[in-house]
Amino acid sequence: MQAAARAHANIALIKYWGKRDSALNLPATGSISVTLEALHSETRVRFDPNLVTDAIMLESGGDAERVSRFLDLVRALAGMEMRADVRSRNNFPTGAGLASSASGFAALALAASRAAGIEASPSELSALARQGSGSAARSLYGGFVEMQRGRDDRTGADAHAVPLLAAHEWPLAVVVAIIDTGTKSVGSTDGMTRTAATSPFHDAWVAGADADLAAMRTAIRDRNLERVGELTEHSCLKMHATMLGAQPGLIYWQPATLAAWQTLADLRADGLAAYGTIDAGPQVKALCRIADADAVTAALAQVPGVRDVRISHLGPDASLIAD
Numbered sequence: 001m002q003a004a005a006r007a008h009a010n011i012a013l014i015k016y017w018g019k020r021d022s023a024l025n026l027p028a029t030g031s032i033s034v035t036l037e038a039l040h041s042e043t044r045v046r047f048d049p050n051l052v053t054d055a056i057m058l059e060s061g062g063d064a065e066r067v068s069r070f071l072d073l074v075r076a077l078a079g080m081e082m083r084a085d086v087r088s089r090n091n092f093p094t095g096a097g098l099a100s101s102a103s104g105f106a107a108l109a110l111a112a113s114r115a116a117g118i119e120a121s122p123s124e125l126s127a128l129a130r131q132g133s134g135s136a137a138r139s140l141y142g143g144f145v146e147m148q149r150g151r152d153d154r155t156g157a158d159a160h161a162v163p164l165l166a167a168h169e170w171p172l173a174v175v176v177a178i179i180d181t182g183t184k185s186v187g188s189t190d191g192m193t194r195t196a197a198t199s200p201f202h203d204a205w206v207a208g209a210d211a212d213l214a215a216m217r218t219a220i221r222d223r224n225l226e227r228v229g230e231l232t233e234h235s236c237l238k239m240h241a242t243m244l245g246a247q248p249g250l251i252y253w254q255p256a257t258l259a260a261w262q263t264l265a266d267l268r269a270d271g272l273a274a275y276g277t278i279d280a281g282p283q284v285k286a287l288c289r290i291a292d293a294d295a296v297t298a299a300l301a302q303v304p305g306v307r308d309v310r311i312s313h314l315g316p317d318a319s320l321i322a323d
């Protein structure tokens with residue numbers, strides 16, 4: 001009745017921003033991400049017949065109520081009522097646009113389902129993780145990963161991730177410029193709801209997704225970093241434009257965010273291939289070749305307002321660990 005798992009954060013290259021169903025947490029579009037070796041969550045789950053409520057200890061912060069609701073899904077699947085003791089920690093800041101809900105719910109899905117004795121395929125685990133957080137579905141896999149939008153609105157069973165390339169099949173680096181680690185003022189779920197309800201750009205965002213996904217699949221298959229980078233920056237800027245059009249507008253950027261973005265453009269002008277992306281927070285993540293990661297780090301560290309810079313290689317699948 002006990003298991004522990006580690007899952008790595010992921011950064012979307014083609015972004016997810018919008019749901020078509022909030023009860024099953026079904027995304028309005030697919031998405032494509034890379035999994036990061038350097039950022040992970042470790043989660044231990046123990047179901048205990050003596051507990052009357054879930055005992056949830058999120059050492060790096062987070063929403064215990066949301067974890068308890070996720071455990072309800074696991075209990076329903078397992079046909080049991082037992083409460084659980086959960087302990088989880090991240091090796092990076094939580095709730096700051098560094099994809100902590102992705103690694104957190106992926107690790108929780110794997111550990112809780114194993115502890116509950118559920119036999120689940122990787123696709124079933126990914127679909128389960130999606131119900132905790134949409135981006136978590138992608139963190140079950142390492143390397144390059146595609147989240148499928150799915151067609152089954154009744155069960156959501158086909159809204160799960162699939163691996164595109166393992167990390168070793170195209171080793172790249174992601175350099176993360178940390179600008180502010182404070183928790184964001186509008187969480188992703190609320191931000192998506194507001195954007196879909198009020199942004200006049202939302203429909204265009206959804207309509208363009210399939211073409212962006214197809215182009216990105218091709219660029220990844222061809223190991224074409226320049227094309228992957230162009231598509232990554234396009235999806236990021238288009239997502240933020242969609243958010244800016246919400247009422248009230250959602251601005252996750254800070255001045256240093258734009259300065260870091262410009263620094264990447266300057267590096268490219270000097271012949272170094274580094275491409276940025278920004279999530280629901282001020283941090284800038286740059287995709288580049290491993291051989292260029294130190295130069296990208298040095299350039300980003302010079303940007304006023306950048307507090308820390310971390311290099312990550314692409315990471316592995318989520319896995320069970322010793323508890």
Ligand code: 2P0
Pocket residue numbers: 011012014015016017025031101102132133134135136188189190192278279280
């Ligand atoms: C992504 N983000 O594709 C996008 C880009 C942030 C910006 O997925 O409501 O925490 O839990 O399904 O997965 C963050 O949203 O949202 C996210 P929920 P989630 O990575």
